[in-house]
Amino acid sequence: MTKEEYKGLVEELKRHSHLYYVLDQPEITDYNYDLLYKEVEKIERQHPQWVDGDSPTQRVGGELLSGFVKVAHPRPLGSLDNSFNEADLINFARRVEMLGESTDYVLEEKIDGLSVVLHYRRGRFILGATRGDGLQGEDVTQNLRTIRTIPLELGEEVDLVVRGEVYLPKKQFLRLNKEQEEAGKAPFANPRNAAAGSIRQLDSKLVARRGLSILVFDLIEGPSFSHHDQKLAYLKNLGFKVITTQIYENIEGIIDRIPIFERERTTKDYEIDGLVIKVNEEDLQRKLGETSKAPRWAIAYKFPPQRARTKLIDVVWSVGRTGVVTPTAILEPVHLAGTKVQRASLHNVDYIKEKDIHIGDEVFVEKAGEIIPQVIGVDPLKREGYFPVEIPKLCPSCASTLVHLDDEVALRCVNATCPAKLLRLLEHFVSRDAMEIQGLGQRILLSFMEGGYLKSPEDLYHLKKYREELIHLPGFGEKSIDGILEQIEKSREKTLDRLLFGLGIQHIGRIAARALALHYKNLQELRGAKEAELIEIEGIGPILARSLETYFENEQNHEFLDHLERLGLGVPLKEEGADRNFENLRFVVTGSFPLPRREIESALTRAGAKVSSSVSKNTDYLLLGENPGSKQEKAIELEIKILSLDEIKALGLEID
Known part of the structure; x- marks a missing residue:
């Protein structure tokens, strides 16, 4: 080991230290960083006259990022x-x-x-x-x-x-x-x-x-x-x-x-x-x-990292609800962290290019957070003329041209009628937190799509026209089809917030959907809202407002939304129920209850209350269950009134 070689190791360690402590973008695992650190320490013990005062072994941590005091x-x-x-x-x-x-x-x-x-x-x-x-x-x-x-x-x-x-x-x-x-x-x-x-x-x-x-x-x-x-x-x-x-x-x-x-x-x-x-x-x-x-x-x-070495056999591409096309590695089976791993995440196109991943490579697989297997690198010395991963130009589902937007790392299918996007959207639309149509799993949705009965979520509400055809599909009968049709009809009673969540608009989750439904009576009102108006709504920031405006301005969505309006879907929250005992009062619900929290929140909304996810000076009441956490402390600090479930029932809240 020469002094110049030592200096080279110190510079490498300093670079990785900066990536880890300052930028939070490590290029190597913690385990490999620690091994490099130990190697530099060992050399410095053997050659104390070489020690660089700026070596990471001689100080702790890194520089501060700008933006915070x-x-x-x-x-x-x-x-x-x-x-x-x-x-x-x-x-x-x-x-x-x-x-x-x-x-x-x-x-x-x-x-x-x-x-x-x-x-x-x-x-x-x-x-x-x-x-x-x-x-x-x-x-x-x-x-x-x-x-x-x-x-x-x-x-x-x-x-x-x-x-x-x-x-x-x-x-x-x-x-x-x-x-x-x-x-x-x-x-x-x-x-x-x-x-x-x-x-x-x-x-x-x-x-x-x-x-x-x-x-x-x-x-x-x-x-x-x-x-x-x-x-x-x-x-x-x-x-x-x-x-x-x-x-x-x-x-x-x-x-x-x-x-x-x-x-x-x-x-x-x-x-x-x-x-x-x-x-x-x-x-x-x-x-x-x-x-x-x-x-x-x-x-x-x-602990040593939970890592395994195996061979990359193939890469398959799948389409998500929003059209994002993601790659998945198909691997020779290998045991990792107690499970057999045959598939692993490759994240996106940029990641594949950055790691220079080829089909047939010897790859290293780790579990991200000990949860998701992911390919973290390749062994280029084991490469023997294997070909690079082919990046698709066409959607693997509908064969339309894929786009790679400047501000995104992902490939995206923008075809509104893409079957894979439709399937993911339908699964989301019928899910428990959206329109809650029970009995419509992926297999049944696929069967209806392949039969030409489902081309958009609104087609669910026209399936009863085809009852006689549906009951003769393989694997179905009168009882199963009638059960599905009954669930679809029941979903007409679902509130506007559930419908908005079910549309699968980017960034719009349950809480944001509820905030919008409290502000607008129906889809028609909401469709006319502009970004400047939307950001005035509590819980709707610029990102969500832009996402909404983009969705409603997209001509491909106009006919779909027109159909939903004609179907009369999305019961207005403000018209739900006759008793408005809690009109315009702001509630926060926290802790565990003997019934699902969403039922309590729905009851409050029907009674005219506004339900928020966080305690603030504008909160009127905190509804407290068991093991409430910090929201109780915040409410006490702000001197907000706290109620139990029994107390609010006594005040007239009716819960189904």
């Missing part, structure tokens, strides 16, 4: 030294025990998210910041206030500073990436990137929709305790969601448990990339002290 931390926030094997853990324990004192250890899961610091004054949340470079971070208070698991008011009027890890639950990660792909945007590589990117959004409303959560793992300033686990118990009693811990008398007990934690990591709703071992006794922590970048009383054990 810088905040100094009350004390430096170091990172942890990493270990990759039993020997590292045993050496750590020996260094601890050199002081001649016995101690027990706290074992915690290492959540793969974004580290933040929360400040409380007299029990109220006043400031939240990212870790940044360890000395100062970015003020992201408004964004953190949207996270339900962060208490805005504590059980005591105390001044304290705590540290936690913001993460995106796996279910929310799946939902978010689905929305990204439908919008023609690049999906997030993993939940950590999604969490970090969300917290740094300038629009806190967007952050609120992401569904982030937090696990608190340390008390930085506040009351003193003799042991670390006592601090966490105290924080839990105050209302924080704290990291799960286990106490061990020696390091050997922890080593024995590592295989179990590795197996169980896939069962969690959050991503775990390792374990954290801490000295439990606070006094011993102080004696052990810290280096310039890490405490001597704690160490991280990093």
Whole structure:
């Protein structure tokens, strides 16, 4: 190893450090980054005269992004030294025990998210910041206030500073990436990137929709305790969601448990990339002290990545509801994280080109957030003249020309009559949260489409004309067809918000659809609305307003919407029910109830109330169920009246 080679490794490590800590766009896995970091550390120990003062091993973190105010931390926030094997853990324990004192250890899961610091004054949340470079971070208070698991008011009027890890639950990660792909945007590589990117959004409303959560793992300033686990118990009693811990008398007990934690990591709703071992006794922590970048009383054990190597056999392309065409890798079967994997995501065309993926390549597959298999790279040395992935020019369903818009990473089919788009739209239209037409699964919808009976969602309401033909289709009979027709007729009673959601307009979810239905009596009124008018509606921002205006101005949608209007679909919310006991009162519903929340929200809407997803100064009542979370704290802070389900029933709310 020469000094020039060392400098080259340092530059490579600095580049990856910047990509990871500053841009949240890592090009290599955490495991490979840690191995590179260890290699540089090893060389620096062997050749201390070479050490570059700007090497990532000599400092913690990265630079701050512009757009947020810088905040100094009350004390430096170091990172942890990493270990990759039993020997590292045993050496750590020996260094601890050199002081001649016995101690027990706290074992915690290492959540793969974004580290933040929360400040409380007299029990109220006043400031939240990212870790940044360890000395100062970015003020992201408004964004953190949207996270339900962060208490805005504590059980005591105390001044304290705590540290936690913001993460995106796996279910929310799946939902978010689905929305990204439908919008023609690049999906997030993993939940950590999604969490970090969300917290740094300038629009806190967007952050609120992401569904982030937090696990608190340390008390930085506040009351003193003799042991670390006592601090966490105290924080839990105050209302924080704290990291799960286990106490061990020696390091050997922890080593024995590592295989179990590795197996169980896939069962969690959050991503775990390792374990954290801490000295439990606070006094011993102080004696052990810290280096310039890490405490001597704690160490991280990093799990190896869940990765497999296999062969890419083919790439198939599928069309989504909004016309986005996405590639899927067909692989030689390989076992990964306890399951057999034969298909994996390739995200989009740009991703395939960037990774230079060819049919027949030896590819590396990982599970994004331990959920979705994805191809993360290829081994070019194993390539033997295989041909590149053919990018389609025509839609795989309808053979119309695909477009690649300048502001999107996805290919898109813009043919309004594309069969694949129609099938996805029909599935969405009949779904539980839309028109709720039971009995119409994919197989039946396909059968009706192939028979020429369904070319658009409005055709569902003309199927009764063809009853005699339908009952003679293979696999059907009078009973099954009559049941389907009955469900279709029942859907005529569904409200305007359900119809709007069922249209599958880009970015328009259930909450946005409800906000629109509360403002407009019918489709005709809404179709005439312009962007400037739409953004005045609570819960409808510029992105949603533009999406609506684009949808209603598209000539291909005019005839479809005209048909829906003639069918009289979409019962106006403001005309639903005779009793208007809660006219124009603003409600927020939170917590668990003995019946579905949507039934309660529908009852409130029928009674004239406006239902919102978040508590604000304009909220009149908070309807409270069990395990309510931070909305209760926000309501108390704003002195908003709180009602139980029994209390609101006593006030005259009728629930079906």
